[in-house]
Amino acid sequence: MVMPNRWRASFGPHLLLAVLGGAGPAAAGPPPDVPAAARPPxxxxxxxxxxxxxxxxxxxxxxxxxxxxxxxxxxxxxxxxxxxxxxxxxxxxxxxxxxxxxxxxxxxxxxxxxxxxxxxxxxxxxxxxxxxxxxxxxxxxxxxxxxxxxxxxxxxxxxxxxxxxxxxxxxxxxxxxxxxxxxxxxxxxxxxxxxxxxxxxxxxxxxxxxxxxxxxxxxxxxxxxxxxxxxxxxxxxxxxxxxxxxxxxxxxxxxxxxxxxxxxxxxxxxxxxxxxxxxxxxxxxxxxxxxxxxxxxxxxxxxxxxxxxxxxxxxxxxxxxxxxxxxxxxxxxxxxxxxxxxxxxxxxxxxxxxxxxxxxxxxxxxxLGRPQQNHEYLYWEFFEQGFQQAVRADRWKAVRTAPGRPLELFDLAADPGETVELAARHPDVAARMEELLRTARTESPDWPTRGSPAGRP
Ligand SMILES: [Ca+2]
CATH class of the missing domain: 3.40.720.10 (Alkaline Phosphatase, subunit A)
Known part of the structure; x- marks a missing residue:
């Protein structure tokens, strides 16, 4: 038998914070057991x-x-x-x-x-x-x-x-x-x-x-x-x-x-x-x-x-x-x-x-199927085979497989298999993706890029 859960029934998480009082990250140590009715999942x-x-x-x-x-x-x-x-x-x-x-x-x-x-x-x-x-x-x-x-x-x-x-x-x-x-x-x-x-x-x-x-x-x-x-x-x-x-x-x-x-x-x-x-x-x-x-x-x-x-x-x-x-x-x-x-x-x-x-x-x-804030972009970098980068923004995905190589641009909405390279056809999008490859990261002392990001001199 599942107890009715007030959190599920009516409380958003922000209200829950108030219910839990000092249970937020500023509190020292776990709080005492909270009543089942207010327990998060x-x-x-x-x-x-x-x-x-x-x-x-x-x-x-x-x-x-x-x-x-x-x-x-x-x-x-x-x-x-x-x-x-x-x-x-x-x-x-x-x-x-x-x-x-x-x-x-x-x-x-x-x-x-x-x-x-x-x-x-x-x-x-x-x-x-x-x-x-x-x-x-x-x-x-x-x-x-x-x-x-x-x-x-x-x-x-x-x-x-x-x-x-x-x-x-x-x-x-x-x-x-x-x-x-x-x-x-x-x-x-x-x-x-x-x-x-x-x-x-x-x-x-x-x-x-x-x-x-x-x-x-x-x-x-x-x-x-x-x-x-x-x-x-x-x-x-x-x-x-x-x-x-x-x-x-x-x-x-x-x-x-x-x-x-x-x-x-x-x-x-x-x-x-x-x-x-x-x-x-x-x-x-x-x-x-x-x-x-x-x-x-x-x-x-x-x-x-x-x-x-x-x-x-x-x-x-x-x-x-x-x-x-x-x-x-x-x-x-x-x-x-x-x-x-x-x-x-x-x-x-x-x-x-x-x-x-x-x-x-x-x-x-x-x-929960409600309106969701979207990311402006998603970013990845990888170092095993030289410095590689990728970024996704909206329907667009850009990949650079090594510094100095041309940026590859794909339209994931039309081409999820990344088969048609579009950088020359969409220079404005490619430029925006280049900008993201430069600005989305900070240098790490443990993973030096050996050559600058995005293949710039
Ligand atoms: Ca794995």
């Missing part, structure tokens, strides 16, 4: 790893079966124009955690391994100060052991998983981190299954206070170190006439789908699914690692490029959000937003203020 954020725009049935996949995520989309809102923070893991997660795009983020690449700093304000810190109990489970990648960047020093009450991204390549690890302890893992245990068990246990253990669960799965990332796909089996695809890595990848995606379903079933069984907002998305586009060919399962859908590209296939990701009773069922939204919008979105859901100076906007209106 639980927030669950599930992040897949290298899951492409085309990997889920509800985004056009025809062979890999994802019935639970498809049903989640049918029960909530499915976004068609949501973007990752970056085209690889660590920087994308840094943008997710801090609300900053890559032109301002403290972490802008997988190497060097720069940790989040003590002064960086994460979404977990914002939610914990608003009274939430917070957990991170899975792959972290934003701080090595002993640094300021580890989850327990970045706002998470509970942490279980891989700190190091290289370590996360091994899905049958010898050890994992539990809070600040290294714990042995039973031989042959598949880490993803441990993460699911831990997530279900965390949710079952919550009473009274709202919770934030950040569940960062490692599926369907490859074991890039051993150059293979780690999977406990190929079911239900063992009989398919596909290359072995493609069977393994499909099996992993379906396994994750099943486990997302288990989590949603638990929320319902506990009578809290109407009090819980669940997000599902990916950290970047699909990979070509571990023997996988992203074309085989059409992993990017209709989009151009994969992981490590700033074309759409590298950065546009699935995004499904479910909140029964508040988010209308079976809605499809083309609202343009990005993972750096999650922090202010979560803050508004919690009735808390987001830190000043971030790049993200709250997408709560878009979630």
């Amino acid at each position: 639980n927030i669950v954020f599930i992040l897949a790893d290298d899951l492409g725009y085309g990997h889920l049935g509800c985004y056009g996949q025809t062979r890999i079966r994802t019935p639970r995520l498809d049903r989640m989309a049918a029960e909530g809102v499915r976004f068609t124009q949501v973007y990752a923070g970056s085209t690889v893991c660590a920087p994308s997660r840094a943008s997710l955690m801090t609300g900053l795009h890559q032109g301002h983020a403290v972490i802008r690449g997988n190497s060097p391994r720069v940790p989040l700093r003590a002064e960086d304000v994460t979404v977990a810190e914002v939610l914990r100060r608003a009274g939430y109990r917070t957990a991170a489970i899975g792959k972290w990648g934003l701080g090595e052991p002993g640094t300021s960047g580890i989850p327990t020093r970045q706002g998470f009450d509970r942490w279980f998983g891989y700190l190091n991204q290289q370590h996360a390549h091994d899905s049958f690890p010898d050890y994992l981190w539990s809070d600040e302890q290294r714990v042995a893992v039973r031989k042959g245990a598949f880490s993803h299954d441990l993460f699911t068990d831990e997530a279900l246990q965390f949710v079952r253990g919550q009473r009274g206070r709202p919770f934030f669960l950040y569940l960062a799965y490692t599926i369907p990332h490859a074991n890039s170190t051993a150059r293979r796909m780690d999977s406990p089996g190929d079911a239900p695809y063992q009989g398919e006439p596909w290359p072995a890595p493609e069977k393994a990848l499909a099996a992993l995606v379906t396994r994750m789908d099943t486990d997302v379903g288990r989590l949603l079933d638990l929320l319902r069984a506990l009578g809290i699914d109407r009090d819980t907002v669940v997000f599902f998305t990916s950290d970047n586009g699909p990979h070509r690692e571990g023997g996988v060919d992203p074309a085989f399962h059409r992993a990017s859908g209709p989009l151009r490029g994969i992981k490590r590209d700033l074309y759409e296939g590298g950065i546009r990701v699935p995004m499904i959000v479910r909140w029964p009773g508040r988010i209308a069922a079976a809605r499809v939204s083309d609202q343009v937003w990005a993972l750096w919008d999650f922090l202010p979105t979560a803050a508004e859901l919690a009735g808390a203020a987001a830190p000043a100076g971030i790049d993200g906007l709250s997408m709560v209106p878009a979630l």
Whole structure:
């Protein structure tokens, strides 16, 4: 039986702040338990790893079966124009955690391994100060052991998983981190299954206070170190006439789908699914690692490029959000937003203020189907193959694949596959995009551009 919820019934988040009194970010420590009637929703954020725009049935996949995520989309809102923070893991997660795009983020690449700093304000810190109990489970990648960047020093009450991204390549690890302890893992245990068990246990253990669960799965990332796909089996695809890595990848995606379903079933069984907002998305586009060919399962859908590209296939990701009773069922939204919008979105859901100076906007209106403020632009930069930049403004997308190369301009409304280059035909738009590539960023000492942004002398 779900208790009537006055917040859901009548209160906007700003009113909620007043109800909670000192529960905003200025308050020291979590407030005492608030009455159920005024409690903001639980927030669950599930992040897949290298899951492409085309990997889920509800985004056009025809062979890999994802019935639970498809049903989640049918029960909530499915976004068609949501973007990752970056085209690889660590920087994308840094943008997710801090609300900053890559032109301002403290972490802008997988190497060097720069940790989040003590002064960086994460979404977990914002939610914990608003009274939430917070957990991170899975792959972290934003701080090595002993640094300021580890989850327990970045706002998470509970942490279980891989700190190091290289370590996360091994899905049958010898050890994992539990809070600040290294714990042995039973031989042959598949880490993803441990993460699911831990997530279900965390949710079952919550009473009274709202919770934030950040569940960062490692599926369907490859074991890039051993150059293979780690999977406990190929079911239900063992009989398919596909290359072995493609069977393994499909099996992993379906396994994750099943486990997302288990989590949603638990929320319902506990009578809290109407009090819980669940997000599902990916950290970047699909990979070509571990023997996988992203074309085989059409992993990017209709989009151009994969992981490590700033074309759409590298950065546009699935995004499904479910909140029964508040988010209308079976809605499809083309609202343009990005993972750096999650922090202010979560803050508004919690009735808390987001830190000043971030790049993200709250997408709560878009979630609820109300008029939404749009970004003037979205910005990305990437350093692994030389300095690359991309910007999206309205229907236009510009990519520069190296300093000094010509700006490539695409009209995403007419050409989402980025096949027709238009810079010469729209010099005014190209000039505006050039200006954004220059002004959207500040220089980072850890990721020098070697040559100036936008290829200028
Ligand atoms: Ca990734």
